[in-house]
Amino acid sequence: MENEKQIKNHSTESILETANSLRWEIGENFHDELLKSIYDDASQISSRSVSIGGEKMRFNWEKSLDRLLTSRWTGFPIMLILLMVVFWITITGANYPSGFLAWILIDNVHPFLKGFATGIGVPWWLDGLLIDGMYLAMAWVISVMLPPMAIFFPLFTLLEDLGYLPRVAFNLDHMFKKVGAHGKQALTMSMGYGCNAAGIIATRIIDSPRERLISIITNNFSLCNGRWPTQILIATIFIGSLVPAGIAGLLSASAVVAIALLGIALTFITSWFLSRTVLKGEVSAFSLELPPYRPPRILQTLYTSLIDRTIFVLWRALVFAIPAGAAIWLLANIRISGISLAEYIINGLDPIGILMGLNGVILLAYIIAIPANEIVIPTILMLTVLKAGLNGIGEGAGVMFEFENLAAYKELFAAGGWTLLTAVNLMLFSLVHNPCSTTIYTIYKETKSVKWTVFSSLLPVIMGIIICFFVAQFWRILGLP
């Protein structure tokens, strides 16, 4: 047996030796020659079995569409217009169903539950924790997030199904090359618009570890599902209300597009910075195939975007919102010498917040929302009520609530000391801050490195603080509202 093994070892080693010596004989361009012989065979075989009939004209519409969508002059404007249209439909379309859901869940079901709880004699703290904390958090997430997602995701999936995303990647490819990153980063960036964790898993298509890290670190600059609703809502309340109602939707949509574009710009700047400092190296080449345009299957698209995306994201938001609702209620109702815990924290964070053009409420909301970005807005609302002591508008300490119209939001925010600057900086900070816990965990799983996980988590939040700080200072120097 031992002997046999030795013979085997001997013969395998001799195979490797022969291979080594033959490798020198056949020369350097073996790989290319082999590829060429494969290509030759492939073209021989395909020429024998493929025939193209009919007039060639049939191809042309695809080609001319590609020329239009990927041209230097029309590619970017079309991209912007498409994004604008998608957001405009989302913003204007989501208003009514949102109001309707709020009317059912908050104006009707909530009082009913409260009445029922009082009726059967539930103690005030349990009733508050369960109904005012957890139930309302859930109701809020559903009424605010479901309608925009149910409109946005099918539209986005439709664009994806049509084959538009690779054209976006094609348009952005040479820009990525210029900043020293991989062209495929355009694809992983697009994936990030759905979910950053998914975008980070998608970076596996990038071979070079250097370029892969760049695309992982910058993926956070793609606004994800959890952040679109924040952007859309704040833009609608503050930016849209600057102009007459007729063009408010259009202006809010442009504000959201501007934030998304800023995200792309930050992706380029950060990639450029990284590839010239900590992640130096060559840019690797790759080929990107523009897939054919395919007629989208409308029903399938509706199904997958509703089940896979909308319900999935909504479920995740609910899972995180319910405990967060409880936490907020507790923070607001546990009092030390008459002042709630939440107020202590908010007052502590306020100086830093104001320096950044934000406030303590927003910073605390971001800390509470680390598990899921989706619940930033509900948390901010509840904490604002608490701090402003506006018991006339909100329901009670630690209660998340909903308004029937946008004017009520604005009134509340104004009472909480909000200005246009607060709104703009909130949108900026929502774009540039740490990734959510799921994304951080995914980064760790993909990189297997604590160092890069910490780096990718801290870099954006530091950038966000710097950006907000400078915007606030300039805003105040210029004396803007």
Next chain:
Amino acid sequence: MANKLPTGCETCPVHHTGNLTKLGVKMDNFNYVVALAGNPNTGKSTVFNYLTGLRQHTGNWPGKTVTRAEGGFSYQGHKYKIVDLPGTYSLLSTSTDEEIARNFILFGQPDVTVIVADATRLERNLNLILQILEITNRAVVCLNLIDEANRKKMKIDERQLSKDLGIPVIPTAARSGMGMQELLKAIGEVARGEYICRPHRIENESRKIKQAVNRLVEQIEKAFPGLPNSRWVALRLLEGDQRIIEAVRSGELGTLMPAEQRESIAS
């Protein structure tokens, strides 16, 4: 029962429509392993979803599937485990997705490799098909998107193609389910060894390469008798592929024998 002649209806693949049971992620006690390979964006995940009833996210862009997805289905009384591999243009480079695909076809020893090809881009897809046929001799080409090819007035002679490649070629339109019964039938036949593949091997290499390959093949076959892809191993060794050099050195290559031989040893 063996004597009973099948009726015309029974031999028609459409007759067996009821025989496909989508098993989702239930993959225990499978009889055969099927690998799904192919260029990016040819519809591998659509085929996968059709067969397993799962809903892997599909999308019209290359590189959607970066991990290996697994599922199961049962057809005509046999259980199959099916593995959706990442889409690649070749198996000759060393990126993660290509390595996942190649290592599975080589070391995972699937009973059938279904190569999903885009009928409208056959020539480019053939590059990968030919490379896969160097590694395995149990394969089926799923000539997908045939509806698109028809719309573009392209005619593909699948019989000629099947003859040239030496494996079954099934035109399909997985999005609408067209041709899937025929595909299942072909998978079954290759898995059970009823259809003996005579895969095309690359012919157009230079004389110098041919000689070098032949010398190596001789030695490899002596050390690993019955190895189905000695020619491909030789090509990889000439290229200096570390993973394959390792497999030769450790003797792992010796475990890669044809399925029938493995079965006879097991029983």
